[in-house]
Amino acid sequence: MTPRVLAAGVTIGVLYTLSPLLVVTGLGFALVLRWVARTPDEGERRWLVTMLVLAIGLRLLVIGALFLLTDHETTPFGTFFGDEDYFIRRSIWLRNLALGIPISLADTFYAYDPSIQTSIVWPLAVLHVLFGPSPYGVHLVSVLLYVAGAVVLYRTVRPSFGLPASLGGLALLLFLPSLFAWSVSVLKEPVFFALMAAVVAITVSAARHPSWALRVAAVLVVGLAAWGAQSLRDGGLVIAGVGTGAGVLAAVILQRPRLAAVLVAALLVAAPIVLTRGAVQDRIVAGVARAAEKHWNHVNTPGLSYRLFEPAFYETLPAPGDLTFGEGVTLVAGGLAAYVVMPAPWAMESRSALAFLPEQIVWYGLLFLLPIGLWEGWRRDPFLTAVLGVQLVVAVALVAVTSGNMGTLVRHRAIALPALVWFASLGLTVALARLPGGDPIGGTALRGAGR
Template sequence: MTAAGLRPLYAGAALAAIGAAILFAMSPLAVICFGVIGWMLRRALAPLDPVERVPIGAVLIAGVLVRAAGVFALFLSTPWTPLQFNVLFGDGQFAIHRSLWILNILRGIPISPWDRVLVYLGIGDVGYHYALALLQALVGPAPYGIPMVNVTVFTAFAVLVHRLVRSAFGAIAAAVALVIVLFWPTMIVWSISPIKEAPQFLLGMLAVAGTIRCMRATERRERVAQALIVLAACVALSAMRTGGLIIAAGGIAIGLLARAVTRRTATAAVVLAVGLVVAVGLATRPWVQARVMRETSLALVRHLGHVHSGGIYYRAADQRFYTGGAEAPWSMTPVEGGRFLLRSAAFFLLAPLPWHVASNSGLLFVPEHLTWLALVGFAIAGIPAALRRDPLVTLVCLGYIVMGLAAIAANGGNVGTLVRHRDMVVPFVAVLASVGFVRVLSHATS
């Protein structure tokens, strides 16, 4: 190539270097994140054959660019006043502020008495906020760099989903699952916000994938390494949200137990019969009944708190509990408790219902909600095929979904909060739905 032909390349390289320098001056952490994402995508795409590498690479890059554009849009919409930054949620704003207060305390910089109270008050995501403070101690205040860290973390999660599904159910199902998790609308929102959802997605998937690899490892060293990854992911989840640890650990335990039981039909029948006898025996014990009613009443108290907190809400309990005052939940009967739990499970799947959408902002939930219902349908259709292809992965995903339903359904009442918490199990529904989609597609084209 002649010198004249090289000039456009030199000019492009110079402009790219200038742009990177400007971006680094504005947010060093963002530049570091782009470098990590590039390295990660290269590693993720390397094992794929060229026919698969191009579309999967395009999907991953598109997911990153959509999120980077969202973070940049937040930056451009920031009021140009001192100490201002823009976020999508109050939780994100509090996360940035609290992490900076923690950092100021560590550096001996005075803060207001009320800010100091909020630092040490045991509310919010304390472990996550201390992690943000540590990160900013290394790179400086980064209200827009932290969302890019979440974008990086979420991209790692998406790569992990693709690898897990590809090894278990094939390349087409893996591509479908990747598209779902990368472009699920609310997941895009969570992943560009300085909140803990993106790390939770990654830690939950690390725990599941690590468990699968540990169970299938042939060498002791690999088995120990994967077990340590699972342990570290669970410890990190417990520092962020107790419910996240319960869902992950409980879901994995259910999946492993179900796999052990279902290896032989006779064993499954015996365990099922014994389980029914034990369950009936426990259900007749007064202390068990009292404990169940107490936990159900506590869940109802939390539900009522969500209902009365404003926003779009739903009512899963009998009407008397919404007008009976603070003592009403503690007079709940077993029949009322059963109705409350069943309705809560139904709302977990079906909310928001049409009459819940009473505002223009509520309409934003409708397209995703219709997609969610379709996703559940495809997941149900995909379970038989998934069990035939990879019973262990299927049962662990089902266990995660069941634990998510048990931990989330009865403790909510606000549609926005429900959607945010329900998204914790969406990736595992997506894994099964991808198998269902491929199955339906193959039947339609055959």
């Protein structure tokens, strides 16, 4: 046994004593990098490994800085966001209850707090049981899930969207500031992202495979993942399950023009009949009223908010029956407009808002490139485009009509970004290629790498 191996073993032992999850997630990162290193093309492999090492390294530095900068004399552990403190504490309380370790009566009550229902505390509790209370180690698990999910999505889009667009999308996923921030946090976002990435990858892979048994198995797995997404956050089932299913249907229908024409004709005939039914109208009104209530609650939470209605609307919570048709239209149209525009650069005054300005400009750029990417994506791979596109639409719709708080809007917009970045990157690639004398972005830098 060489001295190097011995030294490595000692180091791993010391690190495991300090943080078991550091060693375990380190193994996970090594496996991800090993998977990426199997890329046959040398140029592409070099780009991928470099980006991932940089992404992982930066995130480890940030988490290490959190540990070193936290004053542990006054606070038990540091966090980036307030919700993380709650999730970590609650999961540790659950861990202690499971192991029979006495905790405060108040903590016992809050460990089963019925007002905040999310399944994220349970896997966190399992990690604390297996590896001991790990308020910093769970940040590393978030990073691992996020990075793995990003690589999974890259592998899924790469065969259809090509190298430059895929690398661009991966770079956006790994280094866009808001996504970077969520990826190092102990919030629902990294787990939700990993689940959604798995759903897309499984759906597209099953569609590309000739075996029907595999497709049936994929449906079951996607269903399970959608249930998991719903247990994680409200709307997860709609995005993962309904969004994916509708995407598959859209892909099938839109590739068959005659079938599409028949369905459109049938819709045109059925719509007036269905929409004039009282039960259907009631459901639509109830749905819009629920969205209005969520919007009202978001506007009235602490923090910077934006309003879609007159100030009088926000004085008292409107009853479902009080919402008028015009207000419903305002909610939907205004919500979508706010989703795109907010936070408006011309209204940013605080330092934290101004710090977000560069990313907001990037956001506008991504939206500008989206139609080009959708068009090109449909030309190259209709199925992938339909699945990602419908998920994007569902994610946008769910958030747009319910948001009212700037911080929450920015956070929930991250649900749509993982689908948006691929189309935007593809759109940029195509746009640059169409410029006079243009070359696909990275065409020179990626010379030698395959398409």
